[in-house]
Amino acid sequence: MNIPKSSPTGGCGGGCPTKEKGADLHRRDFLKSGAAMATVTLAPGVTLMSMGSGVAAAANPDTRWGLLIDAAKCPSDCSACVTACSDEHGWENNGEPTDPQWIRKVTLKNRDTGFENSLPVMCQHCANPPCVDVCPTGASFKREDGIVLVDRHTCIGCRYCMMACPFKARSFVHEPVTGQKVTTPRGNGTVEGCNMCVHKLDRGEGTTACVEACKITGNNAMIFGDLNDAESDISKALANYPSIELRADLKLNLGVRYQNI
Amino acid sequence: MKRLIIATIVLFGLAVGMSQAGSVYPEIPMASGEAHPEGNEYWRVNHMDLLRHDRDLTMREGIRDTDASIAECVTCHAVNGLDAKPVTVKSEDHFCRVCHDYAAVKIDCFQCHNSIPPELSGASLMFKKQANTLEVLMAYIEGLSR
Amino acid sequence: MERIIYRELKSTPQIWGFLALLGVFIAAAGAVVLYIEHHGHIVTGMDNQIVWGLPHVFAIFLIVAASGALNVASIGSVFGKVAYKPMARLSALLAVALLVGGLAVLVLDLGRPDRLIVAMTNFNFISIFTWNILLYTGFVAIVAVYMFTQMARGVPTYAVKTAGLAAFLWRLILTTGTGSIFGWLVARQAYDAAIMAPLFIVLSFAIGMASFLLVTMGITHLTGRAFGAELRTRLARLLAIFIAALMFFTTMQHLTNLYAAEHWGVESFILRDGGIYTTLFWGVQVLVGGVLPMGILFHPTLGKEAGLVVLSSLLVIAGGFAQIYVLVIGGQAYPLEIFPGYEVSSSFADGVINSYTPSMLELILGLGGVALALAITIIGMKFLRILPNSLSDANVGSKV
Numbered sequence: 068m069n070i071p072k073s074s075p076t077g078g079c080g081g082g083c084p085t086k087e088k089g090a091d092l093h094r095r096d097f098l099k100s101g102a103a104m105a106t107v108t109l110a111p112g113v114t115l116m117s118m119g120s121g122v123a124a125a126a127n128p129d130t131r132w133g134l135l136i137d138a139a140k141c142p143s144d145c146s147a148c149v150t151a152c153s154d155e156h157g158w159e160n161n162g163e164p165t166d167p168q169w170i171r172k173v174t175l176k177n178r179d180t181g182f183e184n185s186l187p188v189m190c191q192h193c194a195n196p197p198c199v200d201v202c203p204t205g206a207s208f209k210r211e212d213g214i215v216l217v218d219r220h221t222c223i224g225c226r227y228c229m230m231a232c233p234f235k236a237r238s239f240v241h242e243p244v245t246g247q248k249v250t251t252p253r254g255n256g257t258v259e260g261c262n263m264c265v266h267k268l269d270r271g272e273g274t275t276a277c278v279e280a281c282k283i284t285g286n287n288a289m290i291f292g293d294l295n296d297a298e299s300d301i302s303k304a305l306a307n308y309p310s311i312e313l314r315a316d317l318k319l320n321l322g323v324r325y326q327n328i
Numbered sequence: 329m330k331r332l333i334i335a336t337i338v339l340f341g342l343a344v345g346m347s348q349a350g351s352v353y354p355e356i357p358m359a360s361g362e363a364h365p366e367g368n369e370y371w372r373v374n375h376m377d378l379l380r381h382d383r384d385l386t387m388r389e390g391i392r393d394t395d396a397s398i399a400e401c402v403t404c405h406a407v408n409g410l411d412a413k414p415v416t417v418k419s420e421d422h423f424c425r426v427c428h429d430y431a432a433v434k435i436d437c438f439q440c441h442n443s444i445p446p447e448l449s450g451a452s453l454m455f456k457k458q459a460n461t462l463e464v465l466m467a468y469i470e471g472l473s474r
Numbered sequence: 475m476e477r478i479i480y481r482e483l484k485s486t487p488q489i490w491g492f493l494a495l496l497g498v499f500i501a502a503a504g505a506v507v508l509y510i511e512h513h514g515h516i517v518t519g520m521d522n523q524i525v526w527g528l529p530h531v532f533a534i535f536l537i538v539a540a541s542g543a544l545n546v547a548s549i550g551s552v553f554g555k556v557a558y559k560p561m562a563r564l565s566a567l568l569a570v571a572l573l574v575g576g577l578a579v580l581v582l583d584l585g586r587p588d589r590l591i592v593a594m595t596n597f598n599f600i601s602i603f604t605w606n607i608l609l610y611t612g613f614v615a616i617v618a619v620y621m622f623t624q625m626a627r628g629v630p631t632y633a634v635k636t637a638g639l640a641a642f643l644w645r646l647i648l649t650t651g652t653g654s655i656f657g658w659l660v661a662r663q664a665y666d667a668a669i670m671a672p673l674f675i676v677l678s679f680a681i682g683m684a685s686f687l688l689v690t691m692g693i694t695h696l697t698g699r700a701f702g703a704e705l706r707t708r709l710a711r712l713l714a715i716f717i718a719a720l721m722f723f724t725t726m727q728h729l730t731n732l733y734a735a736e737h738w739g740v741e742s743f744i745l746r747d748g749g750i751y752t753t754l755f756w757g758v759q760v761l762v763g764g765v766l767p768m769g770i771l772f773h774p775t776l777g778k779e780a781g782l783v784v785l786s787s788l789l790v791i792a793g794g795f796a797q798i799y800v801l802v803i804g805g806q807a808y809p810l811e812i813f814p815g816y817e818v819s820s821s822f823a824d825g826v827i828n829s830y831t832p833s834m835l836e837l838i839l840g841l842g843g844v845a846l847a848l849a850i851t852i853i854g855m856k857f858l859r860i861l862p863n864s865l866s867d868a869n870v871g872s873k874v
Contacts, residue, residue: 126389160821160822162821163521164521164522164823165516167522168822171821173818173820173824175813175816176817179815197661199598199600200600200601201602201658203593203597203604204592204593204596204597204598205596205597206596210389211389212390218388220383220387221596222586222589223585223586223593224585224589225603226525227601227603227655229522229525230526230662230806231661233812234661234810234812235523235812235822238522239522241515241516241522243513244440247441247442248442249399249442252440253440255439255585256511256514256515256586257440257585257586258585265390266392268390269390269391270392317660328813
């Protein structure tokens with residue numbers, strides 16, 4: 068593609084990131100220029116963003132989004148994160164084996180000691196994702212900021228990624244879907260999974276639905292943040308307390324880390 | 329090339345259609361909001377490329393303030409049904425279907441993407457974070473009265 | 475020794491009748507594809523735990539058999555065994571046909587078969603899958619060239635030999651590639667093994683030869699052309715050797731797995747506790763598909779009986795099918811070990827043995843692939859000079 072990366076700064080200090088179209092598309096860059104642009108009402112209910120501060124633009128290669136989950140703070144009877152994800156993205160699991168599950172609560176029982184633990188498992192956003200390696204069309208890909216996604220426009224539904232994933236993090240859509248959330252298109256015959264709420268991150272919210280829900284319950288078992296930023300909460304927590312990656316033997320370098328398993 | 333030919337045929341059909349009121353040629357529903365600065369002609373012929381181009385920008389690079397967002401298309405181009413609510417793509421009056429049905433083009437976009445304006449499908453549009461609620465409401469009422 | 479004369483098949487009612495029967499199967503599979511595309515994979519037995527099901531077993535079987543079916547041609551041109559040369563064309567045609575049949579099943583089971591064009595235009599060259607797609611198309615091309623060198627007049631022997639060698643090497647790589655589809659899946663205890671590639675190669679030898687024997691015996695019977703007992707027995711003996719090699723590699727596969735502690739769980743599952751998979755392994759794969767046909771074919775008198783050769787070939791095919799079934803489905807039925815040392819439970823089938831009941835639809839789709847492969851073979855023989863007038867022992871100079 069001949070599109071220059073837009074400025075990752077997000078703020079519109081030196082002029083907003085303007086998009087360059089491919090040479091084949093002679094387009095006027097309408098509504099995009101002018102740093103001082105305010106909210107522009109386009110139509111009933113549609114407003115283009117007002118270019119204030121705090122609007123994150125694009126996936127930033129200096130960032131690596133990650134999650135830290137503290138199993139000690141995660142009660143076995145709580146599934147707020149699962150419900151929140153389901154609400155945010157509009158998937159529903161009614162217990163059928165064909166139903167999707169972007170995030171699930173897993174209960175662990177130590178075979179020797181009988182000690183029980185509970186924690187959520189979702190796409191671990193590997194730095195070396197097996198799903199991306201095996202995908203024949205390149206639909207499975209890793210964004211610059213470390214989020215592993217399925218491009219549903221090129222997914223052919225072969226499910227090789229599901230065979231390759233060590234965490235069962237992906238689901239295949241087994242039937243036609245209607246009434247999707249606008250921010251989360253989903254459809255029959257393609258593979259899907261946790262997208263770390265990219266729509267929220269790109270909007271500059273800097274958090275995910277599951278983490279917010281976990282905060283609201285007061286358990287605070289999940290921290291979201293930039294693993295590359297030494298000053299972020301998640302990096303500090305990782306630096307100060309022991310944590311593990313699931314299936315560390317596979318050396319996948321996961322974006323999701325766990326404590327107190 | 330194929331695209332050009334089809335588009336030309338459609339455009340021709342449209343022109344003829346407009347000159348013969350009440351004929352079978354599609355009548356493109358009115359849109360709300362500002363028209364495209366590039367002009368209707370340009371959009372008729374190029375909207376698929378723009379959509380595809382901007383889709384990759386959003387999907388792959390996380391750039392969301394694009395010109396061609398499918399969620400925005402269906403907002404400005406919402407068509408109200410008999411119940412005064414925007415119709416989904418199931419209805420042949422839906423903006424994206426009028427020409428496509430006529431030109432026998434099949435698109436799969438709405439298997440995944442919602443085909444009615446975001447406000448009505450219960451989600452917020454991605455860029456609207458700092459939108460002024462009053463303004464949105466006003467605009468919406470204005471849209472209804474159109 | 476007479477000259478070998480290749481002839482197109484005559485339009486007999488038997489041939490047309492058989493083609494019509496195959497047509498019914500193919501049409502049924504076509505209907506199934508439309509049905510699944512409309513309703514989604516929910517109408518099949520596959521789900522989010524068993525993501526690859528019966529269609530994949532069929533597809534892998536056909537693709538593996540395809541490369542094995544080329545054996546006879548390779549032995550003829552590459553290793554210079556004159557007796558096999560008259561069958562080389564059929565061997566090559568069958569190889570291409572089986573491959574196309576297998577690929578058709580694979581592609582038609584995609585969640586989005588309508589996006590085939592996407593698969594053809596977007597390649598991720600790190601993916602083994604992509605390499606397989608290239609290997610498959612390359613195989614068809616090379617084998618086509620090979621057939622052309624055999625069939626065209628005035629092509630020098632060395633050219634035939636070179637093309638034959640290329641096809642032979644390509645098929646080895648191809649089967650290695652197919653095996654690697656599984657060998658690369660580090661996440662799954664059942665698959666993560668380097669032996670997968672050689673295992674697939676010997677598997678292809680066995681089921682490819684069995685398929686070739688069945689097709690050759692079937693078509694010579696149907697057309698009333700001769701197929702010498704001597705020649706048949708030789709092929710059958712070869713099949714017996716391939717089965718022995720397959721059993722050896724299968725033993726190695728399980729022994730090496732037992733050697734690595736992290737594979738004990740899945741090994742005891744397949745070998746002892748796996749219910750249907752254990753039954754399929756010992757009963758069908760080992761006993762019916764291995765010991766039994768090997769006993770028959772190595773037997774000095776039984777191995778010469780035409781009927782028993784047919785039976786043994788069928789048994790080998792059943793055994794090979796069971797082997798792929800146990801590998802593909804059994805490997806998924808065994809739960810992923812995400813938390814070693816813990817007992818796990820969740821709402822998404824963590825820590826449970828996943829169950830799978832293939833639906834009729836998947837069976838019809840798979841059989842459609844087999845029918846397609848056979849139909850291509852017969853149509854090929856109908857319009858091209860593939861099959862010799864006679865494969866009698868006198869004709870093919872059995873003394874080589």
